[in-house]
Amino acid sequence: MASSSLMEIQVPKHAKGERSAKVPLLPVSHSPNSKSHISTRFTNVSTTPTIAKFTFLIFLSLITLAIIVFLPLIRKELTLGPQAPVVQLTALSVHKFNVSARNLTAEWDVILKIANPNLLSSVWFNRLEGFVLYEDRPLAIETMEPFGLPMKTKTELHLRLRMANWEGDQPALKQGMLNKMTKDRELGCVRFSVQMAVWATYRSGWWWSAQHVIMNPQCLDLQIGFVPGATAIGFGILMGDVPRTCYVPMLDE
Structure with missing residues (x-):
């Protein structure tokens, strides 16, 4: 049989004399x-x-x-120009608070959150000083290490400010102010303020132009409540909601 791409089928005979026929099929x-x-x-x-x-x-x-x-x-x-950092006070407590007509001792623990809101500028905090004040009178000061904040970032600062006991009268405190603080303490609440003096430099992310500024973050009228019956340990904590957004004036240096 010759080779072919078509298939063949044998048709049976239906009658005598009929011969077989080959029917091609499609592939x-x-x-x-x-x-x-x-x-x-x-x-x-x-x-x-x-x-x-x-x-x-x-x-x-x-x-x-x-x-x-x-x-x-x-x-x-x-x-x-660049915006001032966003400063929030997230915690404040007082330890070893003891006030008399001649003297004051205390330790303040302060936690601040600082955020750079700028999209184009990073900020470098060259010099920082933190203060605790009573009626606009500085009571304690702490110098902090420099640090930087890139664009749209934030960090947390922990300040521990201490006012040690003096031998004799403390020259920074007047007797009238100490007497008022003593009365506030007896009523169970003393109001302090936390402020900072900051020398900073802004740098643009595109042109790296430098702008030197001075900032004065202010967290004012912070009401510290003291635990009743805990006069000996002098422990007090911040009353009210946290965090507290602080006012941050800024001027070109």
Whole structure:
């Protein structure tokens, strides 16, 4: 039999004298489900561009939203210059508080959170001094280590200010102020303030231009409540809600 791509089938004889006939058949596919495979392939091909378009639209929407949100802030910073840091007092406690008509001893634990709100400028705190005051009179001071804050970052500062006992009268404190503080302590509440003196430098992220400033963060009228019956240990804590946002005036140096 000659080689052929067509298949042949023997037709049986239905009657005497009939001779066999060879009937050609069309080629038979070895993949009966080839149509479904082709359909699936075209479905996958048509779905892929749809997913890509959807992903691109999401990305484009996020870019547009970022421009809408941050463009006014960037424009404001370019027009008015860098903003002052955001300073919040998150905790304040007093230990070993003892006041008399001639003397005062105390230790203050202060925790501050400082954030740089600027999008284009980092800030370096070159010199920092922290104070505790009573009626605008400084009671204790602490110098802190310099540090920097990149754009849109924050950090936490822990200050421990101590006022030691003096031999004789303390020259920084007047007797009238000590008497008033004694009465406040007997009533269970003494009001202090926490302030800082800061010398800082702003540097732009694009041009690295330097701007030297002086800041005076002020956390005022902080009401310290003392535990009743704990006069001997002199322990008091900040009353009211925390954190407290502090006022931060800033001037060019």
